[in-house]
Amino acid sequence: MIITNSTFTLKKSKIALLILSGLFLSACNETKPIHIEKSASLSEVKALPLKNADDLDPYLNRNIQDEVFYFVMPDRFYNGNTDNDQGSKTDIISAGGFDKADKGMYHGGDIQGLQAKLPYLKGMGISAIWLTPIMRNQAMQGDSSGYHGYWILDFNEIDPHLGSNEDLKRFINAAHKENIKVFFDIITNHTADVIKYVECHGEDGLQYLMKENDGCLYKTLAQVAAGDTYQAVIPKGQENLKSPAWLNDKKYYHNQGDTTYEGENSIYGDFSGLDDIDTNSPEVVTGMTEIFKNVISEFKPDGFRIDTVKHVNIEFWADFAPALVDHAKAIGIPEFFMFGEVYSGDVKELSAYTTVGKMQSVLDFSLQFALQDTLIKQQGTHKLVEVFESDAYYNDSDSNANQLLNFTGNHDMGRFSGMLKSSDFNYSEAEIIQRTLLAHAMVYFLRGVPIVYYGDEQGFVGDGGDKDSRQDMMPSLVDSYNDDDLLANIKTTADDNFDENHLFYKTFAEYADIYYQYPALRFGEQKFINADNKPGIFAVSRTLKDEEEIIIVFNTAKTEKSVALGFTLKNGEKIYPAFKNNEFVDGTLTVPPLSFAIYQVR
The missing domain is CATH 2.60.40.1180 (Golgi alpha-mannosidase II)
Structure with a gap:
């Protein structure tokens, strides 16, 4: 039909x-x-005539709808300073974890490496760079490291594996000189795992008393109200690991055990033990707002991507988001912009955070799921209609569907090419290339702001999501990365992969040229x-x-x-x-x- x-x-x-x-x-x-x-x-x-970021309005006054984003995990991009590979030289909690052969460890990419590759990004038509979290992490938790940046201890300084605060400022200044914006990935839902529970980890917080794979079972709000709670404990010597200092107080956390990502525990539970912050607390609202006002004041980023948005009560966002935008404008960043990660394909749920939650935008998971339906599962193109016919839900004084962030894949779900490869349709490599490029064309030319996930422009595929989709652009030593064939590429991830003649790189650059030339494609x-x-x-x-x-x-x-x-x-x-x-x-x-x-x- x-x-x-x-x-x-x-x-x-x-x-x-x-x-x-x-x-x-x-x-x-x-x-x-x-x-x-x-x-x-x-x-x-x-x-x-062709246009690139030089021909756009100056970064400081440029509308979000003019951008082409590059989403990058700095540790996996390029090593610009081997001296910081092992992290802190003075603070053991943020030291170590470096092993280039282990996909769960630090690999050496850093902020200086990003700065060195600005010409590469500019050549592809990139006008905005979104970095995974860069603040100081707990280097090791269990058998994995904080290479990804989501285990923050200190919100005042950059992770030493990535460089120094001064390195970050130099990088942002260099990007701005190229008319490229820089966006930070930030977290208010949780910190690194420091707080333990006596019932699960013993009086000292160092034991493992749960059944294997059970975790620390969640205590419901009803249980807590009835007095059935966990006794929170911080192991000796770890009482002052976090900064600012108020984050070391157990009372500012939910302390209800591990989430199963469903129902109330998706807001109140710990993500795999990570300390879940009590964002219902007025003191926490004030404290987190001040943390990120200070980040804006010190580093002058152009905006934030906000992690795990739907796992925080929506009332928090309604206070937090406008306060940060107003602060940025007050110190001379008039187009400061924030978008959230709401991992859901439900437009009503997504749009609630741009209206009730007063956030300017969200990542458009509904479009990504529709791309999977149409180009991977070979369903009808009516699946795209179902997404776009709901665009009006996003409309309010500072939000609309043209500001949504479009993407084909990411560091959690994996790459679009990898989804094609692992599908039940047994696609040939030639067809995977066609479908991957068509998906990116939809991301660029349908309403919304396009994002390229790092490595996609070099034909990266991967074996799945999470660690399996976080390959190195610099030569890798990870066997499970290096045994993958790259698309339209005779190389593997064991090689340096910054080829400006790669089919995907050149095609994405052409897409960006078209996107920049015709305002109707953006607005x-x-x-x-x-x-x-x-x-x-x-x-x-x-x-x-x-x-x-x-x-x-x-x-x-x-x-x-x-x-x-x-x-x-x-x-x-x-x-x-x-x-x-x-x-x-x-x-x-x-x-x-x-x-x-x-x-x-x-």
Whole structure:
């Protein structure tokens, strides 16, 4: 069944082809490199001069909808200073954990490494860098390290494995000189695991008294109200590990045992033992707000991505988020922007945090799940319609769907290419490449702000989520990383992977060029034109007032598909043949398999 928007009409004006991007992969055998043929270079059909971050508005006054994000885990990117590989030289709690052969340990990437690679990022059209948490962590918990940054002890200084506070300031200044923004990943839900429970860990807090794999079972609010509580204890010598000092007081934590990520315990429970902060406490609201006001004042980042948002009571966000934005504006960061991680595909749940919770935006998990449905599970393109028809839920005084952050995969769920590889459809490498690039095209050109997950531009795949999707860009010693074939690449992760001629790098750079050239792709209202309840066409328009209108047509099927767009070309008007078998006859566009087309309505 074809689904169309019967109210959609086009302006009676000249229609010119902006871009047709179709990747055709030759039938390939198991050897590499794979030959990938593009029937026309994107640069041959540009209608306007190329733009990059230099041509955008200055970073300080630039709207979030102008950005192309790069999400990077600094420890896994590039080692700019081997002297900090072992972390702190004075504080044992933040020292060690360095083992390049172990995917759960520190690998040596740091802030100086990021600064050294700014030209690489700029060349791909990146205008904003989002870093995983960089504040000082507990180096080791169990048999893994805090390389990822989510086990914070000290909110006042950078983790010594990554460098110093001065290194971070120099990096931000260098990025700003390149007109690139820097966003910090922050956490208010929990700290590192310091607090223990006598019932689970003994009087000294150093034992393990639970049944294997049980953890410390959650105590419900009803149990706590009835007096059935855990006795919290901090092991001797660890009483003052956290900074600022108020974080060392047990009364500012829930102390109810481990979460199962369901119901009330998703807010009140400990994540794998991490100390869950009592964000219902007025003192905590004030304290956490002051912590991050100080971070803004000292380092001058351009915004925050906020971790584990739905695991904190929503009332906290309604106080916290506006206070930080107001503070940033007061000290001269007028476009300071925050977006949250709400791991849910439910638009009503996601949007609650931009309306009731007063956050400016969230990561669009609903779109990511729809990309999985359409491009991995081969469901109909109506799955995309179901996402976009709910966009109005996000609208309020400082939020709208155009500000949502679009992504194909991340450090938790894994890479889109890895999801394709592990699916039940047994996709060939050639088809994984096509589907991965098409997913990224949707991230760039449908409403929202695009994010590239580090390594995707080099064809990284991975064996799953979490540690398996956190490969090294610098030469790796991890066997389970290095045995993976990379897409469109004869290298492995055992090699240096900063190839500016890689197909994905160049394609993402071209996507960014298009995104920057046409304001309707960043700010335009999106209207649905056509979809289907099986793989095939998905078409939308992006309209910016009366100034610019763009039409985007995707084909998610493995065969060419046609769509009636409702207009007829006049004799003599030129449509650039970027596809060899592209046809536009009597108002009907035929799009090759796993490809997309973008038109501008003049």
